[in-house]
Amino acid sequence: MIPLIEKYKVKKLSDIKGQDLAIQEIKNFLRVFPKKRAIILNGPVGIGKTSLAIAIANELNLELFELNASDLRNRKKLEEILRPSIEQRSLFKKGKIILMDEADGITANDRGGLPELIALIEKTSYPIIITSNDIWNRKYSLLRKKSLLINLKELKQEIIINIINEILKKENKKINTKTIEIISKKSRGDVRAALNDLQTLLYLGEEEFISDIYEREKEEDIFNVMKKLFQEPTKKETISIYNSLKMELDEILLWIEENIPREYQNESLYNAYNYLSKADLFKGRVYRQQYWRFLLYQNFFLSAGISSSSKIKTKKFVKYQRPTRILKIWLSNRKNAKKKSIATKYAKITHISKKQALKDFFLISLIIDEKTKNKIRLENDEREYLEEFKQNTLSKIN
């Protein structure tokens, strides 16, 4: 199956939705070239910046020479690749556009990449289109000065909805308008994200997808927070580390409890559990005394406390796990519910407490025979449970 995002890749300018203004600007830029030699399309991910460049090139029958984030952008590499393409004329097409994708991805590792790009802008005989997510950092000030800057906004929700509907029509699929609404809203103007979600939805089915979407979002966030908490040095901001999370402190506590042993050993482990247990202590006090200021301490121990438990911070990959304890307790309670109901029925006719019957359940499982089962009116599922328990008991003895 071809991913939707590939299948419905933009080819013509008319395929591009909601960026009419930007299209005008680019066309203008190309017309007056080389008045300005580069244009920066700055804006959030997935709104069609790269698609714009591709569509324009197709429309004007220009060859697109593309560099993206995965290419090394050090001076040498840039020189090697860019220079010939700037100096040679394209064989089959009239002209060329150079696309420098995700220019703000040029990092400290790509030493000299940025000055080289600026040098190229000064010399190029072909228009350069630069895309970026956030060009406002000071280190790009020179780049900004040399280029025409266009700020693109995220797409409006209606536009995303239109795009989804159009694709659904072509795919001959139907989904609930409510679901489309959810996808479009969640995408926050990012077409790529919306299409990826649509793909998952068509694959999973609507119901599962929706519950999945919420879980995934929550988990991605908590994973990042766990990483920050355990692996970054403790600083003032650590205290507000949970502010951005849509998760209750009580649930966060469970996440930390589950994952401390995956990060800390020995003394750090001891310190971390010490703070965790203190946080829990204050949590209890909040409930009992209804004194909400104690939340502050609960939060403090869970953030700065846990973070400062280890002096040495190492960046490593840790596979954080979702908390399993509550699930285990729930499963065990469900199992124990049958044990309890049997014990209750047994206790009733033997003048003992339910608690006593539970304590003696091991013996009782052997004592209850068919006659007793009928007398205390065991249900079928209780009979099954009892039989299983009894076999278990017997296998322990032999």
Next chain:
Amino acid sequence: MENEVSIWTEKYRPKKFEEVVGQEDIIKKVQNLTKSLNIPHLLFAGPAGTGKSTLALIVVKELFGLHWKENYLELNASDERGIDVVRQKVKDFARTKALGNVPFKVIFLDEADALTKEAQQALRRTMENYTSTCRFVMSCNYSSKIIDPIQSRCAIFRFKLLEKKDIEKRIKYIAEKENLQIGEEAIETLYENSEGDCRRVINFLQASASISSNITPDLVDTLASSAKPADIKIVLEYALSGDFQKSKEKLLDVMLKESIAGTDAIKAIQREIWNLQIDDELKVRLTEKTGEIEFRIVEGSDEFVQLEALLAGFVLAGKGIIK
């Protein structure tokens, strides 16, 4: 109806005063009280399986004869959470008049020492309010856990642990009725595992008999050792060896499988500390921490989080580090 029961603790529960083994003095006194058809409130204090419930049942049956079920309410304080339930049930029951010659009904409140002091205060009022229509028979392990005002309203009887000869007598009687082969040695083993608790002895006997009618000491011993809940010791050993994750998992496993509450788990840990192969100073520190953790659990903290914090302390202790 009664004869249909195939649970031996019920099948062989004494139905007349004369059938009860041990506690001769108490039986005689209670029997005389019952004959007068006007009993005071009664408080039976003593260890488990010594005949408290049995005696209470005999009293009611003697008093009411065939109508005993209509005039008798049995409540177990350790199951009835909250005194409100007790009071409501008592009220509903006491509201109607007794059937037959006896002018009152009987409420048997088992394990009354499980009630909190506050609940007992409330109960005392209830006892007074319904004194013309109701008599209370209460049982408890320790009479010191029953508040004075209640004690002073009751005739108190203190049950002793059953003697070996009494329990032997009972075992032999049942073995004969049920066609079991059982030797002196097996009887001895049963007694040792029962701690003078007659109900426990009979339960062990019946459980053994469900496996084989030839009751051997081995059979009883295997049953007894399997009946013991899984060891919290393993949890501590994992922690001391430095494997925190395993220790943590085992703790949850043991607590869930055996339905052990946090307060019970911490008691077991506290008892185990002195048997550990570690430095004495560490033992003192660990016990200190255990005390703090027990306090927190009793106060209502999350038992798992607190116990895990304690286990982390054991991990350090295993490396000889004092914190």
